[in-house]
Amino acid sequence: MLNSINMKEIAMLAGVSASTVSRVLNKNGRYSAETEARVLEIIRKYDYTPNMSAKGLRTSRNSFVGIIVPDITNSHFASLVLELEKAMFEEGYSCMICNTNENALLEDRHVKALMAQNARGIFITGTHIYEKTKNIPFIYLDRRPRGYHGNIFMIESDNTMGGYLATKELLDMGCKHPAILSAPNVDYNQRARFEGFKKAIRERGMTRGDYDIIDAEDTLMSTSEKAVMDAISDGVRFDGLMCTTDTMSAGANVGLRKCGISVPDDVLLTGYDDSPIAEVVGSGITSVRQNLSAMVNTAVSIFLSMLEEKAPEQMLYSIPVTLVKRDSTQKRSMK
């Protein structure tokens, strides 16, 4: 059984031409209800599935899309990809997943491979902008590429709002001298969360002396642990720490513990992403939850309307976030 049955054979068995089978399959009309029934019956009986390579060649459009992310191992991207794959599969598309490991060259190679395969569209969280090539819709997800100029379809979550909410929570819970642990060189989102931090700070009339900044080179747990310990041994003192990632908050938590500082008694702590880690570190770390379903739904509907050549209303979508409160920002017992 090397090759399964093809359209021509189905046509013969149903006593019609291949065109008719094709029309029935694609619901293109111009066939009688009777013919339709007969064709579908034969198709069902022989368990026929059209050859997608042939269809793809003929129409220059395949029924799959590419999803390019930095690292599927990051729970944020894993969830994003899961949702996207589910939604797209229900629309009849399969998903090619590509990890770039933050490597721009690898990103380019993946884009090229996807285009060679006539991917129907590409959802990408990356660093480059790909000007509309070969008519393949590009949808930029989660993170602004370098040189972002507003003229691409971009769905991001409201990172400034997230940074603001987390910081406000610290302040509302009695924090007098907050600090932020971020990795501003990593991407735009990191910087946006920082902006949110500053916004909350300003709102309270606090000035530069009232808060501290701890920078990390990357978002690794170990890097954050070290950054926090170094800051403390350098004499930096704070009673609330806003971290721009849950991995970072987990690292920070370890660093604090090793310095004999207790969460939330001495320092309130917030993370970002509401990842499983945030649930299990200590008695839970307060974290900013991104609305992945909304991001994915927006992305999918933009994709679909681009297929129909209908321009979506906006180019930039900023999806609101919410705060998930946990023990790490419990109001401190008076002392």
Next chain:
Amino acid sequence: MLNSINMKEIAMLAGVSASTVSRVLNKNGRYSAETEARVLEIIRKYDYTPNMSAKGLRTSRNSFVGIIVPDITNSHFASLVLELEKAMFEEGYSCMICNTNENALLEDRHVKALMAQNARGIFITGTHIYEKTKNIPFIYLDRRPRGYHGNIFMIESDNTMGGYLATKELLDMGCKHPAILSAPNVDYNQRARFEGFKKAIRERGMTRGDYDIIDAEDTLMSTSEKAVMDAISDGVRFDGLMCTTDTMSAGANVGLRKCGISVPDDVLLTGYDDSPIAEVVGSGITSVRQNLSAMVNTAVSIFLSMLEEKAPEQMLYSIPVTLVKRDSTQKRSMK
């Protein structure tokens, strides 16, 4: 720029026929070094990439494979997929990722879609066995499908060994009355880890009265938390708990804490998978690390040799695991 340049045009520009271009591209010989150089130069100059749909149609084989897993959000599968995608991309293949959410019907739909698209092979962690169809190699990964008969290519990690190592660690660290928290109805792996537990138990000459069994319906954190709390309120007492998953150990940890039981002072705890969670819960949970690279390398090389019609030596590969020690099994302070 709707359609990029095609092979015929490249041929014209190079002053040769399409056949020659094809031969050069596929390194099929029968062309002069001179011709080759000229063709490659034109290809490079025009940044030509062959249309994979046409190639796929003609050869009935595409340069992508399918990867079917229950849930990419599970860090174990995320890592597996990441490694597999990286290794396959370097071999020139893209990867279609499909999540089944443990739904066998969805699994079947995914397999069908992949076959319709002429996937070159399918790596699957699922519940069904797909007898070699359309000559597409199936490689079963990580978990034995229902009705496993030994006549499929199966790469698993040595779950019995893992269960044994974790349990032995508990006993070596002074545990006198161990318990196991597992979800035996979930899959074969859960039961294999249980076997490992019993093996370690027997080795010490312990009998049924010397240990306890806590069953969970599934591997969710909340389920484990509840299972542990219920067991304790039912009077079950133990001083070491071997959990068959890291999510479960995290849930168990919460359950224990809520019962006022301290890890590792009152109860030693082990998990399974060495996921990021195991690093951050408490001061770290001892966990069994699976050798994902070895699993992936084996899977890829089996895939490649199947393409060359060379039968791999074995059908079943069981990859050894290692134990990662953390604070949750620190030798208890004498008391």
Next chain:
DNA sequence: ATGAAAGCGCTAACAC
């Protein structure tokens, strides 16, 4: 060493 020609399985004019 190279080219001509056929055809993979499908779709989309175009005819009737």
Next chain:
DNA sequence: GTGTTAGCGCTTTCAT
């Protein structure tokens, strides 16, 4: 409402 026909861009005999 249905069939005929002509390719989509490649690979692969078969000639030469």
